[in-house]
Amino acid sequence: MYSSKFKYFCTLLILVLIFSTITNAQRNFLRGTWSGKLNLGATELRVVFNITREKGKFKATMDSPDQGAKDIPVDEIIIEGKNATFKVNIAKAMFVGEFNDDNTQITGKWIQGSNTIPLTLTKTEKKIVLKRPQEPKPPYPYLVEDVTFRNNKDNIKFAGTLTLPKGNGPFRTAILITGSGPQNRDEELLGHKPFWIIADYLTRNGVAVLRYDDRGTGKSEGDFPKATSLDFAVDAMAAVEYLKTRKEIDVNKIGLIGHSEGGLIAPIVATKNNSVAYIVLLAGTGLPGSEIITLQSELISRANGETEENIKLGKDFNIKVFNEINSSTDDVDLKEKLDKMFNDFYDGLSEKEQKKLGSKETFTAKEINLLSPWFRYFLKYDPRPTLEKVKCPVLAINGSKDLQVPSKENLREIENALKKGGNKNYQIIELSELNHLFQTAVTGLPMEYSKITETFSHTALKTIIDWIKSEVK
Template sequence: FPYSSREVSFPSRAGGVTLAGTLTLPDSVPPRTALVLVTGSGLQNRDEELFGHKPFLVIADFLTRRGIAVLRYDDRGFGTSEEELRALTGDATTADFALDALGAFDFLAAQPGLDRAKCGILGHSEGGTIAFMAAAAEPAVSFVVSLAGALVPGGRLSLLQNRRLMESQGLDDATVEACCRLLEQCYETLCSVPQADLTARLPELKAALAAGMEGQRVPEPLRLNLLRVLDSAAASPWVYHFLTHDPSDAIRAAGSRPVLALNGSLDHQVDAVENLGAARRLLGESPTLTVKEYPGLNHLFQLCTTGDVAEYETIEQTVSPEVLADLAAWICALGK
């Protein structure tokens, strides 16, 4: 490889958390720019390995070959014992993962030979939300890249995902609309109740939601799933934070810096129209905003047929070459 690769470890800005990762540095020229890669939802390694693919390994290799330093890291708790994993992630929310990303940024920006003023953060999916949260908290973050980043409130994102899922399962329009209205009611309820109070108020809140189902065309399995949303939010700080968090303020706060927001048109997890639309609405007056939607690409930026999750592992391509080229060109231009 025309670059060096080092195993590294560094502290999160959250106390008591140490992260491990890989730092790649180009051999031929001093890096003009550098960035941290932040994974999406769920416990993932530094390569964001899933469905037989390693997208962050591909991205890091492509960018470092073009003179960009890249730090990618394992999510907190990855590779630890079950007991350690519970201790590190049990009460963690997206806000805690933003502190992890800031720890990675601090480590990268302190490396000899790197220009702190040209260090940014790239996030995929939930990582896109985290990148904006980190940039809002740390003015030294010089740019943000959102790859299919979740840029709308979590409840809205979940509602769109559920609507698409129900439609793909062939449910009739009336049933889909009834379920979506009840989901909206559920998410609005969560936003009005602190997570610490949810467990005590579950019977009351479930009764109110069940009353709203009366007379609605909602099959019994879907009724049970709707009630389980409240259970999940009460049991998991991450679920509650995800469903109630609005990233708008963080996105606006990061808007004075260059922002690149990319999505695939067949992304079924983070809808391109909604989320790129949020970037344009919140940052539309920024001359440093670049937005692009890629026809025929899914949530992983693979060229696909349907965009369904089940299709991911059947596709040989890991990341579209067009996306890789656009990423490298945009980041390299910042270093000129």
């Protein structure tokens, strides 16, 4: 569950290329690599502009190394005296800044829609290369197959990858279910591909794995923005039914591994489809969405050094907003009430506090995300009644430094719900020092995710495979 600013930035960094000429005096200092960091609150994203000169014209591309995005075309470069503007028109975004005296730094801001974020670009000779030592490299000791399957209920075709151990089947199998936000089959974010790491590890250890692009993402069809967790559960059920058609798969040993929101979806599928032999919840939720987000915001703010007074201020505001959303039955009336609540809250802050939040337009723009079908469903959804109905074996693991789905509170509620429902075949494990992505972390803050070279802890991987081998024989 990642910040709305970050999702917005991820969604809108896109294409098209136009060239712009610049005066002779500016050629040498502009050409080269310029890099900086966007502070998005809970996380940071590095931004790199690569400027070259070809046939008398300047050409620019942009990289977002932490997202694994390269060569994003820049639409236009404008230099007027000491002022610089780099435009990405289709993204409705631009960088506007001013050169320092020796032309080695441009201080300015990234503007995208109603969001304005400070950004300073520094000229550098170094290429930013992400170290991801766990990423598998061919040749693989297993079979890799691109596959498609269909959600017949919603008439959506999904694209994914099935990895099969070599040797005689049929095999135990795991279906990987991504966390919130549009994710590809590798659950790729911030330069990491955790689902690729998990699939590789499990398949090397005798478990077939199906991972797939979310609806409306990658090569899968469908409309992601209109979907809720219930829709994603139907998608996962379609994946189960597909595997039952494959001769290499043991139809009695198909399980689900869900990360974050995927850990909310897996129990829904398990209660609706008796073919699910087991589920693994990676940082799965045990609390209602409104409580998760409130607690998440509180913990991240505290880890960022925010004062207790401001933490309480934000917590009280969140609770007030969430209560309004959960009780509303009229969308127009809700929009009007949220408009007033956001404006009143911002106006009541000191100038210093307002500066930390950005412009009023930037702050109030967050409101639109709260009105999406997904958010409204997630906010109200309580996973505990569903967990009480789960009868198959369950492994629930979380990291002690997870600030997004805090381990103690959520693992406790998951265990209580399973006990209440009479499920005796479960294991609850808190893994020390791991964050929400199951990386070995220092603080657990999302801004660390991209900086950590580890993608997915070997301890967590071994915990998963050992449990599957013991429970699914």
